[in-house]
Amino acid sequence: MKFSHIGVFLCLLLAKPAFAGKVDLPVKDEPYAVPVSVKYALSPKWKDVRFKKVVADGDNSIFILTDAGLFRDFPGEIISKDLRYASLADKCPVDICVQEGTGYLYYLYPDRFLTNKHAGAICGLLPENKYSHMAVNSKDDVLLIGERAGVVYNRNTKVRELGLPPDGLVRVYVSDDRFWYLSATGIYWLDRDKWVKIHSGKNLTAMAFNGDKIAVGTTDGYYVIDRSGKIVESHNNKLPVPLINVMLAVDGNYWFATDQGAFVKQPGGFDYYASKRWLDQDKIIDMAADSDGNLYFLTPSGLNKVQFEQETLAEKAAFLQDNLRKYHLRYGFSSASRLVDPDDPATLRLDDDDNDGLWTSFYLGSQAFRYAVTKEEKAKEYVWESFEAFERLLTIHPIEGFSARTFERTGYIAGDTIPWRPAPDKNWWWKGTTSTDEFVGYLFVTSVIDQFVAQTPEEKKRVADYFDAIMTHIIANDYYFIDHDGKPTLWGRWNPEYVNSFATTQFDRRLNSTLTITGLQLAYKLTGKEIYKSEAFRMMEEHGYLDNMKIPMGNIRFTPGFQHQGITMGEDWNHSDDEMAFLTYWVLYHYAFDDTLKREYAKMIRDHWEIEKPERNALWNLLAYGTSGDIDLESTLWYLQGFPKDRRRYVVKNSHRKDLEFLPKDASTNFREQTTTQLIPKRERPLNRHNNNEFIIDGGRGTHQQLTGDEFLLPYWMARYLDVIR
Template sequence: MKKLTNLAAGLLLSCATYATSDQPFTQAVSVKYHVPAGLQLLKVITDYNDNVQVLTSQGFYRLSGNDLVRDLRFRPLAQKIPVDVTTRETSGHLYYLYADKCLTNGYAGVPYINLPLNKYNRVAVDATGRMLLSGNNALAIGNNGKLQELPLIGEGVQSMAANAGEFFILSAKAVYRFDGTKFVPLHAVNGATAMAFNDNDIILATTHGYYGINRRTGDTSLSLQVRVPVPDIRELLVVNGHIWAGTPEGAFMKTDSGTYRYFASRRWLDQDAVKSMAADSKGDVYILTATGLNKIAFIQQTLAQKAAYFERKIRERHIRYGFIANLQLNPPGDVGSAEMADTDNDGLWSSFYLGSQAFRYAVTHEPMAKRYAWEAFEAFERILSINQLTGFPSRTFERKGYKNSDPERWRDSPDPEWEWKGHTSSDEYVAYIWVAAVLHEMVAETPTEKQRVTAFIDKIMTHILDHQYTLVDIDNKPTLWARWGPEYINWYPTTIGDRRLGSTTIMAGLQLAYALTGKERYKTEAYKLINKYGYLKNIGIDYRTIKPTPGYLHMGIDMGMGDWNHSDDEMAFLTYWVLYNYAFTDELKQQYKGAIRNHWEVERPEKNALWNLITKATAGDQDTAATTWWLQTFPMDQITWTIKNSNRKDITLLPPNFRHQYTEVLLPLDELPTHRHNANAFTLDGGHGGESELAGDEFLLPYWMARYLKVLE
């Protein structure tokens, strides 16, 4: 293994030139607050202390920790129900409008005015303390306890605001500005729904986008913006120069680059229909719906801190006998109800976590990382020992009577307390060679540790060779997908990806087995596949030629039909690490480089950090910006909420294509359905209603690999 060690050292040295410093970045996260049942929520507002209050039809409420509670602090007001609340311009003091008075507790409680009963239902307060009051057929300004009635504006008040020392009103027909004695039309509108202020502009919302006008002249300063996530805008807010819009289908924010962040679905909001929005001094935005109070917070964290979050989350609730476990949530979204369940690919999913800990140990030499890697490997060792077959790896195992996935594929173990799942597939095999490679290379330090890894892969590869390049289950039949023999692999035309993939995975396994065991049988078989059956040529098939090729039936399945197989991409890239690093010769390495680069070029639009890093470590190509972007936008919330983006009007949809790349540019990952590396990153809609939670090891592996390769420091 000295050759591999030297290679790794050279690789790390070459990567160091391109290292990106792990600086804090802005991460959007969602906070959902506990709201008492039955409240009719009307308006959210923040004061100058960043206290968050909510006006309801049952009274005035405030946030206390994570709970919305009745505001009982001021005893004279505790049982009163405001009809409106606002904050005074510039000072941020709260003003309460009641049926018969308007007052504040700021300024020692001095500002106060008695009002005719039930005449006014809206209030805005300017920097001098003047109170603009409106109601049905009523408009007035209160100042120093006196009420000055104003001429009405015919069509009634839709909303009003104080800004930069002036009062403005939005009606169904116009924007009005107060001239000192009356409100005069500034700009005629047609269906405007809300207004907000951005420096010298007034931003106006409509049901088909938003636009801006000059606050002095009323002239259009920003054309109608229709290429927005949801044009039907009902609420507007400007926060630190960023326009926020509330819609019946979530909220969105315009970024500095001119794109939009879209916050919809239960990943972000308890429901999508936005009623009211407010911001605090940090730029976090509180979004009120009919049923809940939510916050979109913008935290500063490093990728290291993000990794620490997932490390803790996994150890807290995602480890099942060493495997990484999905969680079943009932009720949906409630992680307190989590139950760990077996899946169809426990080995594959767990290989990402084991790999992350192997790279973590290689970087940090933390004893706990080594412990976690070996604990995961114990599960891989047991998939061999729990069944009655020689060298056949079970998919997974569980205590008897508690199996979850595919009940027809479970078998009794010789141990009466346990069951094991058969029908093991090629993607599980990829997990075995991957974990054996990285564990042996980065974690196994003693002869005993190295022998554990060697014995594991030797048993599996011996079984495969003894059974004519297949995994043979307890029924004495090859499983559906674990087949690598020439009669199967070369039956595929070059336009079906299985020919290239199968050749790649078996060649990697044979090379690895030879490197670890020194058994000539593995090398001999590998060269037979190369020289007699053309497997090296298969590995070099151009991925750009893969296309639908119907008519190739395998056990009743037409292998040439359907879409691009992203699960095959996952298997291929994990295999590339093994294929390249354990190549028999430098000449083979050079040929493997070309094959890996060819695949990466096809996959590059997906910006997958793991594919980028594996390609960097083998073929030498990298996309550092995409890797960083992928790691930063990876969602903190791994619950499988139902997500919808196909309704958005700010994205460019591509014509139907074989790869199902639906959009011209990949959306941030935290706006997309939660998915693993084997899914199509361009899928716009998906999810399962919050019924499960993924672990986050899909983030940890590329993070620690980036650290190992010194792409990230």
């Protein structure tokens, strides 16, 4: 793929959202370019080698100058010493470069320069240790620069001796057959045997040639001059990292390498490549680009590539689906993984999680929507496979209608042990303290199985019986989840006394009312039992649950002074509440008692969606579109296309970036914790589930932890079902 195609994708990633309005649907799922990280392996015997410079020749072979000789790339993303030419294998070049135009590799040794092209006929003998830098133009002119002097050769013949500019060399360049000399204070070009100064500056570090323009990097940003030295684009230090080590112009875009990663200038801003997601370390000492537009970043310890590949959303979904099935299923639960040994990918382990049911609802939901779209029997099979885990949460213990958080074989519990209890089957333990988060998962999986998968009377009854048991337990216990100790769990509470104890400025009041009415509606539609309908209207009319549900999101704000069992609430925003609300909205709307309520629900969903738009979450957009009819289409595609197939939870940092506009952290003025005015791409942020703030820009759990990918699969298959993409 040529680099010219990449800009379309990168521009899309950085484009500002086009919010709700008339859109043309469906969008055709066409291939788009996506950046992929490749880290080259280095043989352990070379672990102490020091890297200096990287070049890509005309055949897209990669060569690295080191203190141990010349290294190059080999199949399998391996770098090792270049032993192809026995006459050169034991020699250490002082410098290497590629010839302008041909891409031929040239070597500079202490006593000669040469190339293996032209049948090896070019070889110029030199005074030993006099020259340390070289450049070659398309006319076969070879420029050599040393500490005190320079020289130009044509093939093997010395053409002329050169003096040097008075200020020391930073780097030598060749562009349009002309040689250029960069110092910390000036830019020169070679006019026959004289260096002509065209530009004076301060703290200059790098140059990049782009047609008739030259971008000039400094220790504090960059600016652009024309070839006469006149400034044509003013100084810009609003960069991710202003201190620039190396620059390149690739297909008209400026790339920058720094001590804190690399970035590329796009029409809408900068794409930033840093952290273990992209680099073995952030300090970049050199970079190169091949003819396909792939970038190579050389650090003191390794070689890293960012290559651009074409893929469709369907291809990404197939990859993530296959990966999840192979590596992330635990008893039917969709489970994030960790490496017991962070350095060994074969030590992958699946551990229990407090929210196994909730996380699995994303995977099960994706397969339900997949079945609705494709009618593939495998998708249906996968739904019932995971539903068995939900059913077992009800039966692994003796408490009628109470759903455990999760279960595990005796002796293999990974999490905290206090909430765990032995099951009647001595081979198993189960975990209590079940919360509203888990209840939301039960709501969602029940509804989508009922809507899209359960077809026979037996299947319908199976789903109805499951949810009927849960709701019977809740009603029988005064709208609480009652644990093994006979007491309500910490968060499994829908009782009016609890719900209405929250101020109208706290989202818990709106959310818990919504969960209650949604559960009663769903249970009524599944079973036809009148108690569920009468209870729903009693809650709405006598206890104000409908009014609570309609509390405007703009009314939710910093609310001090509220504690629940010693836990301070109301003073920050819990983004898992957004997750719970939007999953519930699908069920609330589609199982409404009547059309009047449906219209009320659509208004409250739209109200919440409006305040969520800056987070550009595809799932919230699609859940809104499938209920209230609202969608930010551009952000939906931006999310889906930008979701990385590599789901390792890299530790990343963005708070140092100078290109971002930050918002105040004060909870009273920025209650939803939006750190920046605009959201940066997902591949630049810590990779989190849907219950986290999309504006978290620093953090992560490390390369030893990996998400399942259902964070993508559910919105993808919803988009297919809703005919947003095709």
